[in-house]
Every structure is written in structure tokens, then in C-alpha cells.
Amino acid sequence: MTDVTLAVVLPLLGAFLLPLTAHRGLHWLGMLLGPALLALAALLLFATWTAFESPYAIALGGFAPPLGITFYVDLLGLLFALAVPLTSLLLWPGGSDEAAIRQQSLTLLLAAALTGMALSGDLFNLYVFYELAAVASYGLAASSATGPAFVAAFRFLLISALGSVVTLLGIALIYFKTGTLNLAHLATLSERLADPQGLAAFAMLLIGFGVKAELFPVNAWVPEVYAATGKRVAALLAGLASKLAVLAVVRILLLVFPHDEARQLLLLLGTLGVLSGELAAWQARDVTRMLAWSSIGQLGVVLVAFSLPGKAGLIAGVTVAMHHLVVKSALFLLADRWGGAVDRLKGAATASPLGAALFVLFALSLLGLPPLPGFWSKYLVLSGLAEAGSGMQHLALGVILLGTVIEGGYLLRIITRLYAAPERDIVPPAHRFPNLFASGLLALLLVAGAILIDPLWQGLNTLAASATDTQVYVQTVLGGKGITR
Amino acid sequence: MAKRLLIVLALFLLAMMFWEVAANYTERTALTPIATHYVAQGPDEVGAPNLVTAVVVTYRGLDTLGEVTVLFLSAVAVGLLLTMGGLDQKAEPPTPASEIVETAVQYLFPIVLLFGAYIFVNGHLSPGGGFQGGAVIASATLLLFLALPRSKLRHALLIITESLSGFGYVLVGVLGLVLAGGFLDNRVLPLGDYGRLFSAGAIPVIYTFIGLKVGAELSAVLERFKGEAS
Structure with missing residues (x-):
């Protein structure tokens, strides 16, 4: 079975x-x-x-x-x-x-x-x-x-x-x-x-x-x-x-x-998603909305990556998607008790040092700080865009870079609040254990990803080689004897 | 202003897309190869005279399981929303229906239930099937609520029916995986004589589960919407 x-x-x-x-x-x-x-x-x-x-x-x-x-x-x-x-x-x-x-x-x-x-x-x-x-x-x-x-x-x-x-x-x-x-x-x-x-x-x-x-x-x-x-x-x-x-x-x-037109459409919508998501996240005043808008921007990057043709595009897309899965899930878990305005987070690190440290780790990977996996995922997308080289793709490259700068701005805004001195001794509540535990596991996964970069790369190559080969798919399913007309 | 412009632009693009589709439409005059296969081989492969049922329950059985689950989900979500309260304003006690209506409903109710069961049991032979039969059963519940607003359903029984028939449906599917060609294969039971009630393999069994499930779910949703009418 x-x-x-x-x-x-x-x-x-x-x-x-x-x-x-x-x-x-x-x-x-x-x-x-x-x-x-x-x-x-x-x-x-x-x-x-x-x-x-x-x-x-x-x-x-x-x-x-x-x-x-x-x-x-x-x-x-x-x-x-x-x-x-x-x-x-x-x-x-x-x-x-x-x-x-x-x-x-x-x-x-x-x-x-x-x-x-x-x-x-x-x-x-x-x-x-x-x-x-x-x-x-x-x-x-x-x-x-x-x-x-x-x-x-x-x-x-x-x-x-x-x-x-x-x-x-x-x-x-x-x-x-x-x-x-x-x-x-x-x-x-x-x-x-x-x-x-x-x-x-x-x-x-x-x-x-x-x-x-x-x-x-x-x-x-x-x-x-x-x-x-x-x-x-x-x-x-x-x-x-x-x-x-x-x-x-x-x-x-x-x-x-x-067809090229379909890829172009995906590329265009993805690029617009990056731009609109990151700009809105910059304007957001509370942590969850900021993370939500940022997620729209990140998924824009995922779609841009998948719009790249061939193996390179698929590898880049899978990497960004999986990285976002791990990081964004963890960030939402950590933001559980941090509702409300960003300014009210002052001193959260004193109440929950481990939670704040994990938040910083995930935020840095999201930004793409080497050697965290986020760096490799962004690098793959950007190099793919640079190689593909049409006007639209260069524009997308620029937008993603700009998005990263904006992202750095708002994530740092949260991080500096976390480690600021608490105001009037009002400190946001500490994390619940289950959430801390779950995001801890995700952090281990992230670090493992950074260490095991070589085998991961090998695996992704095999994965992408078979996934992009349409012939394999068709042969496997229809066995060369599909009903045609 | 900018938002309005964007909306107009989006609508314009959609309209262009649909125009493109409509302008190039040409009527199809022959069956597609797959449809031809369903029509020509369906009776032999599946054993159901009602070819729509053959496609819905067997060839594309997983889609139907999905649709049944969507209904189950909607019922769960309705339950989630309507038990959270908010609808407890005191309504006027309803005026009782006339004696003629009340008596008629008592006679009609079992007949409507029977008709619903007939429709889902015969789903592989005649028009209809699990969804339709279940909807007829729920219409009996609606009739009951309209004529006798104070009537109550046995909630525990509904939940048990709903859960067990869903479980049964999936179990028949798994049996197909173990004993026949794959998940939801109807040939776990013999195909039998073409056109008989007990034929077409597991289709009548599956449709009975679907009919019971849909009937119980829609009845439960109706009861939720009725609320505590006293």
C-alpha cells in the first residue's frame, strides 16, 4: 500500500x-x-x-x-x-x-x-x-x-x-x-x-x-x-x-x-506584484499587514522566477517558493502576539529574547544576507533575469533590487523597535511556547539549508531536469499511445 | 479617481478578452475523441445506461468526491458561522399553518423522502443521481419547516449520517484501490446485467452514500438558517 x-x-x-x-x-x-x-x-x-x-x-x-x-x-x-x-x-x-x-x-x-x-x-x-x-x-x-x-x-x-x-x-x-x-x-x-x-x-x-x-x-x-x-x-x-x-x-x-506570450504575461504581473507589494508594505503601520504586503511582493518574485524559461527558471522558482514557505510561516508565527502598531513593539526583545532573535534570523534570510538560503534564492532569480536579457527582464531585475532595498527598510524598522528600550515598562507579551517551538524548527531547517547547499543544488538540478522536460511528462502519462486526432 | 480608472481599465481588458473569444467562436459539429470513447465504450466499461453518471461517478470520480467535499465544507463553514451567535433576536412566534397544510405535509413528507431515495438509487439508470436525490430529500425538510416551524431535527443523527456516508464513499474508493484498478474504480462489485437496479458495479452504492450525505448536509444547513424559531 x-x-x-x-x-x-x-x-x-x-x-x-x-x-x-x-x-x-x-x-x-x-x-x-x-x-x-x-x-x-x-x-x-x-x-x-x-x-x-x-x-x-x-x-x-x-x-x-x-x-x-x-x-x-x-x-x-x-x-x-x-x-x-x-x-x-x-x-x-x-x-x-x-x-x-x-x-x-x-x-x-x-x-x-x-x-x-x-x-x-x-x-x-x-x-x-x-x-x-x-x-x-x-x-x-x-x-x-x-x-x-x-x-x-x-x-x-x-x-x-x-x-x-x-x-x-x-x-x-x-x-x-x-x-x-x-x-x-x-x-x-x-x-x-x-x-x-x-x-x-x-x-x-x-x-x-x-x-x-x-x-x-x-x-x-x-x-x-x-x-x-x-x-x-x-x-x-x-x-x-x-x-x-x-x-x-x-x-x-x-x-x-x-508560449512566450504566456511567460511575458506572468513576468509582467509578477513584477507589478513585487512593486505594489513592497511599496504597500513600506507604508503599513502594523506588523501583520507589513508581513502580508511583503508576502505579496515575495510571491511576485516567485512568479517572476518561474516565468524564466528552462531549468534555470524552475530551479530559481522552486528555491524562492520553498524559502518563502519556511520564512513567511515562521514570521507569522512570531508575529502572533505582536499585533497593532510597529511602535508598540519597543522592548519586545527583553520579554522574548529567543523569539526576537529568530525574527531577526528570518528577516535577514528574507532580505538575502549571505550565507542564508535567502541569498541563494534571490541570487538565482537575479542571475537568471540578467542572463535572459530582454528589456522586460532587465526591468524586473531592477524592480526586484528596488524591492529588496524597500524590504530592508521596513524589516529593519521592526528589528530596531524590537531591540529598543521599552517605553514606560510596557513590554509586548512573550511568545507562546508552541509558536516558538514551531518557528525554532523552521529556523533549524533554514540553517540546514544554508549548510547543505551542495546536495540541495544537486537535488534541485535533477528535479528541474525532469520537471521541465515536457516529453517525459507526455510519454509517462500517455505512453506514446494517447488518443489523438 | 485613479482607482476608478484602474477598474475601468481592468473591465476594458476583460471585455476585450471575452470579445476575442466570442468573435472567434465556431460551433462544434462532432464529438471529441474522448467523448466518442465515453459514448461507444461507456456501457461496456462501466455498465451504466446513464452515461452522465458513468462519467461523473467513474471516469471522473475524483472530481465528484471533490464536489461532495466542497458541499461538506460549506456545511461545516455555515455551522462555524451560525453557531457563533449574533442571530438570537427574538422573532415573533410564527402563525400556525392551517390544518389542511399540516395534515398534507404529514402525508407528503415520507413520499418526498421516498422519491429522493428513488432518484439516487436509480442514478445509473435514469436521469438524476446522488446530488439530485439528496436535494429532493432536503426539500422534504424544507417543506416540514415551512408547515411546522417548531419541528426539530435530530441533530446527532444528521451528523452521524453525514460523517458515515462520507466515510463510506471514501472507503468504497479505497476498496477500488485494493481490489480493482485504482481509487474509486466502480468495478469492485460485478457490473451485473445492463439496465438492472443492481448493476454498474459500485455506482448505486456510491450514489446512495452521496444522496444520504447531501440530504443530511442540506437539511442541517436549512436547520441552521431556521435558527431557534419557537
Whole structure:
């Protein structure tokens, strides 16, 4: 039983069963169920990762692609899939009352949906999992049950619902032009989408998937939701969910729209995201909004990286995405009790020296201080842009550099407050242990990343070589005997 | 002002995109190869006369599991929102419906339930299926609430139905993984005689779970919205 389908199914099972544990003496079971299933899913994916030899496809229901739905297992998908249960475990909402159980149900469903997004090789199936993740996110965004959280969640719902409708239109258009939804089959027919209609379809998909990927024009929900909701939820959405939406966009870009126009569009929107996100973060007055806007800027960099063609682009993109996952999750966890204006943080380091030190570590990596992994990730993007060398790419390079300077400005503003002398002996509260523990683990991961740079580089090269090779994908899924016409 | 301009610009770009699509639209006159396969091979491969069901429950079964889960999620989220309170203003006690309405509902209620069950059990043979049958069952609940606003549902029972039918659906899927071709393969049970009630493998079982689940979920959502009408 090493079928990776189970990594999607197990959290789903847990989510269905959790409501039953609200009764009688079953609380202990409810407390155990979610973490146990997530751990099992993580183990399963890890076992698949270590035993991995070459990419393979799973025909769900036993119907050969492109008739049925396909899961595609390669290193890129496995890496992102593995990140899902691990991050969900790290950010697991505890508790055993009715509200906590609902929140855990939502977290499990989010994990199932995101794992599905990492593995799915079918355009419509991707959309279904995306919808699932989106609905779980609305619930989680509203789960802190305050007025602002409801307003923010409702706004999120409206933007996301609009995006979903537009995406569905885009998928319908693609299906109309090609007659298939299987990504591998679409890859063989991608020439049919190399016209203005095809580009319009890609733009529609971007608008929908872009909502969760915090893409430039559809990210207005981000600061409100992250500021109003619990910081664990913010970390889950900003760190994890956004990355899986990006992965969906990348798969679609690589396989279905390998055209220059599509890459240019992504590059343009990513660049605008960097510029708008960083500028807004500079203006923000409280820590969570600052981190939220900064996350929009960072995801802009991720999208710019993925818009670069070939292996170099994919390596850069994966590095920036994974780095952002680790760093932004940790920063949100550390900002848990630092709500309100930045100025009120004065002296926070005296109350929580370890927390403040961790914050500095993550902030410095985000900025790209060598030898932290953030430096390498930014270096890969910038060198990729410099080599690719068109006007747009040079502009993007300039914008990212400018963004880094701005980022340095506002992150230093927080750091100097942390270490300033406290005013009138009012010190922000110390960190809760679970958050400190989780961000400590993430810090270890970050440092390990800095030390193990050589093996990581080797691994990324293998990963990117197979992920960018469309032929491998098509051959693996269709076996050279796909239905053509 | 700048914001308005941006909105107008965005709308203009969207309109251009849709115009591009609409202007180049040509009607398709033949089935696509995949659709041809569904139509030609579907009855043999899956054993369901209703080809829509064949596609929805088997060929693209995972999507359907996803849709069922979206509904489950919405019910959880509604529960999360509406139990948080805020809706406890004292409403006027509702005027009782007339005796004719109340009596009629008592006779109609089981019949509507039966009809819902009929629709989901026969989903592989005739138009309809789990979602439709579940919606019919929920309409019985709505009828009950409209005629007899004081009626209460047994909440624990709804939750158990919802959870266990979801669990059952996924379990049938896993059985497909172990015993047949893959997750959610309907051929864990024999395909049987084409056109019979007990045929098309696990489709009737899956649709029964979906019907029960959707019925319980929509009923629970209706009850949440009704609130404590006394």
C-alpha cells in the first residue's frame, strides 16, 4: 500500500470522521486523529520520495489517461506534496471543543486539497482541488470569529468566487479548443492554444489561481485576512496554500502554454506584484499587514522566477517558493502576539529574547544576507533575469533590487523597535511556547539549508531536469499511445 | 479617481478578452475523441445506461468526491458561522399553518423522502443521481419547516449520517484501490446485467452514500438558517 493517492485520501477520511468525535468520551480520539493521519500521509510521501526512481502516472479508477483522471508523481510534485502535511502538522490548531474540531476539519480538508493540487495531472481536477482549498480557506479565515475576520473572509470569498468563475470559463475554453482536460494530452495539443484565444484562456486561469497565489490584480484580500485571522491560519495560507496555487500555474505554463506570450504575461504581473507589494508594505503601520504586503511582493518574485524559461527558471522558482514557505510561516508565527502598531513593539526583545532573535534570523534570510538560503534564492532569480536579457527582464531585475532595498527598510524598522528600550515598562507579551517551538524548527531547517547547499543544488538540478522536460511528462502519462486526432 | 480608472481599465481588458473569444467562436459539429470513447465504450466499461453518471461517478470520480467535499465544507463553514451567535433576536412566534397544510405535509413528507431515495438509487439508470436525490430529500425538510416551524431535527443523527456516508464513499474508493484498478474504480462489485437496479458495479452504492450525505448536509444547513424559531 504505497499508493500516493492515499496521501490525499487519508486527510479527507479524517475530516469526515472528526465531527463524530465531538460526542461522549471520544475527545482523545479527536485530538489524535488529525495529527496521526497527517503524519501517516507525510510518511507515505516521504517513503515515495526515497524510493523514487523515475516519474510515473497513476490512473485513478483504473481508466487509462486521457479518459480518467491522472495523478502524476515526479520530484517537483512530491516536494510540494510533502510540504503540505508537514506544514499542516507544524501549524496544527489544537483543542477539542466544537469550534476547534471544525477548524481541524477545515485544516485536514485544506491539506487534502493542497496535496491533490500537487499531484493532479488533470486541469479540471486541479480546479476542483483548488475550489476545495479555497472554501476551506474562507472557513479558516473566518474561524477567529471576530467582526473584522468575518468582513475580511467575506471579501476574500467574493474575490475568490469571481476568480473561480473566470477560471471555469478559461477551462471551458481550453476544453472547447482541444477536447481534453488531461495535462499531458493538452501538452501534445498546445499548438492549438497558441493564438489570442489561447492566451485569453491562460489569462483567465491566472485570474482564478492567482487569487490564492496572491497575484497582482487579485490580491486585495491578503492584508485584511492575514491581519484579522489567527496567525497560524495566516501562516498556513501565506506560506503553504499560495505555493500550491503557484505550482498549479507553473504546471499549466510548462505543459499547456509553452508560449512566450504566456511567460511575458506572468513576468509582467509578477513584477507589478513585487512593486505594489513592497511599496504597500513600506507604508503599513502594523506588523501583520507589513508581513502580508511583503508576502505579496515575495510571491511576485516567485512568479517572476518561474516565468524564466528552462531549468534555470524552475530551479530559481522552486528555491524562492520553498524559502518563502519556511520564512513567511515562521514570521507569522512570531508575529502572533505582536499585533497593532510597529511602535508598540519597543522592548519586545527583553520579554522574548529567543523569539526576537529568530525574527531577526528570518528577516535577514528574507532580505538575502549571505550565507542564508535567502541569498541563494534571490541570487538565482537575479542571475537568471540578467542572463535572459530582454528589456522586460532587465526591468524586473531592477524592480526586484528596488524591492529588496524597500524590504530592508521596513524589516529593519521592526528589528530596531524590537531591540529598543521599552517605553514606560510596557513590554509586548512573550511568545507562546508552541509558536516558538514551531518557528525554532523552521529556523533549524533554514540553517540546514544554508549548510547543505551542495546536495540541495544537486537535488534541485535533477528535479528541474525532469520537471521541465515536457516529453517525459507526455510519454509517462500517455505512453506514446494517447488518443489523438 | 485613479482607482476608478484602474477598474475601468481592468473591465476594458476583460471585455476585450471575452470579445476575442466570442468573435472567434465556431460551433462544434462532432464529438471529441474522448467523448466518442465515453459514448461507444461507456456501457461496456462501466455498465451504466446513464452515461452522465458513468462519467461523473467513474471516469471522473475524483472530481465528484471533490464536489461532495466542497458541499461538506460549506456545511461545516455555515455551522462555524451560525453557531457563533449574533442571530438570537427574538422573532415573533410564527402563525400556525392551517390544518389542511399540516395534515398534507404529514402525508407528503415520507413520499418526498421516498422519491429522493428513488432518484439516487436509480442514478445509473435514469436521469438524476446522488446530488439530485439528496436535494429532493432536503426539500422534504424544507417543506416540514415551512408547515411546522417548531419541528426539530435530530441533530446527532444528521451528523452521524453525514460523517458515515462520507466515510463510506471514501472507503468504497479505497476498496477500488485494493481490489480493482485504482481509487474509486466502480468495478469492485460485478457490473451485473445492463439496465438492472443492481448493476454498474459500485455506482448505486456510491450514489446512495452521496444522496444520504447531501440530504443530511442540506437539511442541517436549512436547520441552521431556521435558527431557534419557537
